[in-house]
Amino acid sequence: MHFTSEQRLDDGVLERDFTLGGEIPGILWTPASASASTPAPLILLGHPPLGLRRMYPRLVARARQAAADGFAAATIELPGSGDRPRWAAAEQARADMRRVMEAGEPVGDEIIDALVLPLVDKAVPEWQATLDALLSLPEIGGPVGYSGGVISIGVRLAVVEPRISAAVLFAGSFVPRVMFEEARRVAIPLHVLLQWDDEGNHRQAALDLFDAFGSKEKTLNANMGGHAGVPQFAGEAAAQFFARHLRQRLTRDQMTE
DSSP states (O other), rough: EEEEEEOOOOTSEEEEEEEEEEEEEEEEEEEEEOOSSSSEEEEOOOOOOOHHHHHHHHHHHHHHHHHTOOOOEEOOOOOOOOSSOOHHHHHHHHHHHHHHHHHTTOOOOOHHHHHHHHHHHHHHHOOOOOOHHHHHHHTEEEEEEEEOOOHHHHHHHHOOOEEEEEEEEEEOOOTTTTHHHHHHHHHSSSSEEEETTTTTHHHHHHHHHHHHHOSSEEEEEEEETTTOOOOOHHHHHHHHHHHHHHHHHHHEEEEEE
């Protein structure tokens, strides 16, 4: 991990741009309280493949909320988005999706698989490599949470990454059928956000996915409104979820040391 720039935001949060492996851009936010003697728990901020520059206002707002709660937060540019090289297959899948949606037709499984599964297969190992690098920093410690979408990326991470102890998942993206099988293997606490009138989301698929999760503790927070209309209190509930689970886990870990 190579840090390329840093700035101190007006609330004391330290924002640092980085690159991983010379090709994956990312951003790390740490609260002013984070240090080698008091490392901060970490929240990984997922987002749709629209590019970090476009998503930055939403991401920094989420990161500042996390910092206010005592957590560090980090995100990376997803494969095929932002300034990263494009995938011809992914571009074709997006074009196919736009075509059928504009025609008022349902988006079929073949298009969903082509659009989502290659992204999951590449993004998840990159997130794990990022987590390796972040947890090597003296001011960053566990436990770790994941927050955001693409929801299939969050599902895969919850299954394969044992360092993630809780997740807030954003239902707002297409879900390949194979992810329902993976969802049954998820065991960590989950808090799922669903916008009921999200025009780009198959509501019933989101409900079916929630039902499939194998977690003993899972909460569905559904609100009226479109994709970008998540109410403030829903965000506050998600923050409370992390405060409850990450702080409790941190306290338990400290007591056993």
